[in-house]
Structure formats: structure tokens, C-alpha cells
Amino acid sequence: MSVPPLRVALVAKRALAALPGLRAAGAVVCAVCETDPQQLARMGEACGLPESRRLSDYADVLCSEADAVVVGTPMHLHAPQAIAALEAGRHVMSAVTAAVSLDQCRALAAACERARAHGLVYMMDENACFRRHTVLIRSLVRRGAFGDVYYAEGEYLHDVKHLHHGPDGAPTWRSTWQVGRNGCTYGTHSLGPILQWLQGTSTGYPDPIASVSCLGSGRHTDPEHAMEDTVVMLCKLASGRLARVRVDMLSNRPQAVSNYTLQGTEGAYESQRASGERHRVWLSTRRERSWQELDDFADDLPEWYRTLASQATEGGHGGGDFFTAWWFAQACLGIREVPITPEAALNWTAAGLVSQDSIRQGGMPLPVPGWAELARAPG
Ligand SMILES: NC(=O)c1ccc[n+]([C@@H]2O[C@H](COP(=O)([O-])OP(=O)(O)OC[C@H]3O[C@@H](n4cnc5c(N)ncnc54)[C@H](O)[C@@H]3O)[C@@H](O)[C@H]2O)c1
Secondary structure (H helix, E strand, O other), X not given: OOOOOOEXXXXXXXXXXXXXXXXXXXXXXXXXXXXXXXXXXXXXXHHOOOHHHEEOOHHHHOOOOOOEEEEOOOHHHHHHHHHHHHHOOXXXXXXXXXXXXXXXXXXXXXXXXXXXXXXOOEEEOOHHHHOHHHHHHHHHHHOOOOOXXXXXXXXXXXXXXXXXXXXXXXXXXXXXXXXXXXXXXXXXXXXXXXXXXXXXXXXXOOOOEEEEEEXXXXXXXXXXXXXXXXXXXXXXXOOOOEEEEEEEOOOOOOOEEEXXXXXXXXXXXXXXXXXXXXXXXXXXXXXXXXXXXXXXXXXXXXXXXXXXXXXXXXXXXXXXXXXXXXXHHHHHXXXXXXXXXXXXXXXHHHHHHHHHHHHHOOOOOEEOOOHHHHHHOOO
């Protein structure tokens, strides 16, 4: 007997990035939702949907036949929309970050616990975890090539000053939620891959961030915003391992959103930092002190990646958008484990939120609430 396809609703234009990966997993898009009529028309056309399936009110998505919802709206809407969808019996893939306050984190964690009991999936759409180099490093970590990994860095350097105001000069949601707060407000593109490496797994979450300390550089480039130009967050994991994240969305410079470092007892990785540079790996088995190219280890890419790589790289963010959607659909169908679990999503998100208190207190290390503490709270 054939399994009916997963029916998915795409909410806001960013969710369209999931279309190729969903289709490759055999899912069908049954509805789209946008509040901007032009974007709604564009999404409807891309998905080949009639007018009746082009919705402008999110409440109608939750009354539609969709089994799953991809939430691609501005940051402050992620948690309320995800909770509403889970409560309505839908699987959810949410854009980053998962929430914009610890209260939202608590409500979402509780909703995820309730939904999990009904077999529903919540996954965060952290596409940085599915770029070729981050997947390949994860494979190398898992086969022990780096030994015991204990330190990692990630940087998200993306001058998006032009997105902080709309054409009419009014501040956008980015102005409020990304640079309107001081701290590591948008750290998950860095935290996602490096925390997965330090965990040694993409699904379990044995070693969460336990505390964070955050400092900034001061306001120099565009001082109207609360966020300091460069913000650095140190994350201490429950095991004692250390991660450092730098986020900068204001400084004048070319973008570098995928800078990473990893150190283990038997090896190290340094990512490309500018276009034209190579990703480099050094392993102690090599004996010489010179680096090898990461591509020398391409055979370590997992089979699912190699099978779909040529399709995936046609999508956005170096295949990341394709694979997050493909994994999400597979997880909803029970074929594969959820790769970016509620525990991971909310640990990475909560760390960034606690960093805002830390920076206010001069970099004081502060505890990050764990899953049990978040999910215990009434939703
Ligand atoms: N993972 C990534 O690489 C990546 C890349 C870009 C954006 N994002 C995330 O995606 C989200 C959207 O970013 P963006 O750049 O598209 O923002 P944007 O401001 O360009 O677009 C937001 C869109 O959401 C629509 N919208 C607002 N409220 C809505 C609602 N209630 N229902 C339906 N549609 C609604 C708006 O009409 C608008 O078209 C953000 O959370 C951002 O962080 C992630």
C-alpha cells in the first residue's frame, strides 16, 4: 500500500526555499500564505497553486489540509506560529531563531513536549548545518578523526544595514529583533554546526550550552542601533568544552557567514574565510605539520548527501535549504530522525537570549536554562 504524500503549507516568502527539498522527498505543497499580495502571487505561481490555496491569513493555514507547516516569517512570529501549528496537530519547521524571548522559549518547549507525545515533529531550519563542509566535518568528527573535540568557533559577519529600514524609512523587524537588542541575537548559523560537532551527533543533545558570557566592541559604524558592531559570545558546555561565536551585522566588509574553527586532541579544521580560499584540515595521523584540503576527505560525505548533492546545490545556501527541507519531510514521515531537535533549537536560541543579559552585566557568565527547566514551565 502506498503512503500518501506529506502535504505542506509554506508561510512567508522565505519558506519557498524549502520547495526543492520537499519535492525531492515526495512531499506536496498544498497551500502558501503571505501577507504581501505580490509575494503571495509569486509563491502561488512557483508552487502551481490555484487562488483558493493562496492564503493571506495564518489562521486559514491551520484550517487547511496541511500535515506540516514551514514557518518563514519574521523572527518574533516564529514561536507563536509554531506553537499554534503544533497545537493544531501540524508538524513544524521554523526559521531561525526559534524564539525572541525566554518566555517564548518556555512556551515553545512545552508545546513541543505535548506535540511529541502525538508523534509531531518540530525542527528548526538551521541550514548552516547542511552545507557541504559542515556535513563533511560532522562525518569526520563522528569517525573520530579529530579525536576528542573540545573547542570550536563560528562567525556570522553579514553587513545587512540596507535591510534595517524599509523603502519608506520605517524600521523593519530586523531593526527591532536583530540589531535592536545588544547581544548575540542571531547566532544559530554559527552555533548550529559547531555545537553539532562538539556533540558528535546531529540528532541527540547530550552536552548543551550551560552558560554564556558576552561582550561587544562598542558602537561605531551605525550607532543608531542597540547592538554593538561586533558581539562575541563564549559558550561553556555542560562537559566543560568551549565555543566562541562572533556576530556582526553592521560593520563595513564583505560577508563571511560560514567561518568556522574546530580543535580536537588529534586534529584541527579551519574553514575558508573569504571566497577563493580553501577549507583546511590537519590530522595527527599525517605527521607533517602542513594542512590538507578538506576535499581530500570527500569520501567521508554521508551517502544521503552524495546521492542528492547535484540536486541540492541548485537550491540556496550551498545546498543547506534543500537538505533542511528534505530531512524535515523525511522526519515527518518517520523515515529519519529529526536532525535539529527542539532541545538543540532552544538551547542555541536561549544561549543568544541569555547573552543579552550577560552583555548588560559587563560580560558576566550566566546560566542558560536547560530543556527540563524550559519545558517544565506552563505553556
Ligand atoms: N536560514 C537562512 O539562511 C535565512 C535566510 C533569510 C531569512 N531567514 C529567516 O527567515 C525569516 C524571514 O526573513 P526575510 O529575509 O524573508 O524577511 P523579509 O522581511 O524580507 O520578509 C518577511 C516576509 O514575511 C511576510 N509576513 C509577515 N508576517 C506574515 C504573516 N503573519 N503571515 C505570512 N507572511 C507574513 C512579509 O509579507 C514578508 O514578505 C527571518 O526569520 C529570517 O531570520 C533565514
